[in-house]
Amino acid sequence: MRVTQSMLTSNMLRNLSNSYDRMGKLQEQISTQKKFSKPSDNPVAVMMGMNYRKGLNQVQQFSQNIGEVKNWVDSTDGALDQATSVLQRIRELTVQASNGTLDADQRKSINEEVKQLKEQLVNIGDTQIGDKYIFNGQQTNVRPSDTGNYGSGTIELEVFSGIKLQVNTDGSALFGDLKDPNGSINKLIAGLENNDPSIGNMLSGIDDKINQVLTVRAQVGARQNRVELMEDRLSQQETFATQVLSKNEDIDIEKAIMDLTTQESVQKAALSVGARIIQPSLMDFLR
Incomplete structure (x- = not known):
């Protein structure tokens, strides 16, 4: 299968979006100190929490x-x-x-x-x-x-x-x-x-x-x-x-901070790699 520049760009953007989503969830957990903010995040834990x-x-x-x-x-x-x-x-x-x-x-x-x-x-x-x-x-x-x-x-x-x-x-x-x-x-x-x-x-x-x-x-x-x-x-x-x-609802704040730090490093690496994947423009060639 032929891999095109648009495919690489599309995959990169999708992965970056997923990375941002994971960072957003971690930031929300640290802010609220809860594992989930709505029932759809973890229906089983929500039901157990109600009991x-x-x-x-x-x-x-x-x-x-x-x-x-x-x-x-x-x-x-x-x-x-x-x-x-x-x-x-x-x-x-x-x-x-x-x-x-x-x-x-x-x-x-x-x-x-x-x-x-x-x-x-x-x-x-x-x-x-x-x-x-x-x-x-x-x-x-x-x-x-x-x-x-x-x-x-x-x-x-x-x-x-x-x-x-x-x-x-x-x-x-x-x-x-x-x-x-x-x-x-x-x-x-x-x-x-x-x-x-x-x-x-x-x-x-x-x-x-x-x-x-x-x-x-x-x-x-x-x-x-x-x-x-x-x-x-x-x-x-x-x-x-x-x-x-x-134990059912609250996060381990230390672990969540470590996970967020790790995810930030992953995000920076993904951005760095993505910058190299994007095809150079005509002006880049003329330099």
């Missing part, structure tokens, strides 16, 4: 949920810690009041402090996270002390595929008797007002109240440990999902 990104988004949503769970549980533990301190102070005052040597004014002072401590317990029972009351069951928009009836029902958040954790704590056993005349604290207040000589017998009711709070707090502590374990697991999953997605 990887879906998994990563799911893990990130679970991470947000576990953060919300942790917020509720930590706030509950803090509130119960305060409640324990208040109840222990009430117990101390009950022991003092059971001393038969106290006069009426001293008992009155103790009674006033007990009343204030009771109000503090009411405030603790109204603890909020944002605009949600954490001890009122599923009725998180209702202040428990307004009704005196603490709502029931559990609130759960999904923290992993198929795994849910309870975020709230039933407040009825802890604060539900604060408006009940037969509640241990209200009986104590009534006894102090009436100079009841059997104040010491009310210690058992206060102790039961303290034990109730400590039992619930132990349950909350166990829930905190579970939350921390799930938090660590989600952190590992997020790291793994991010790495897989990056």
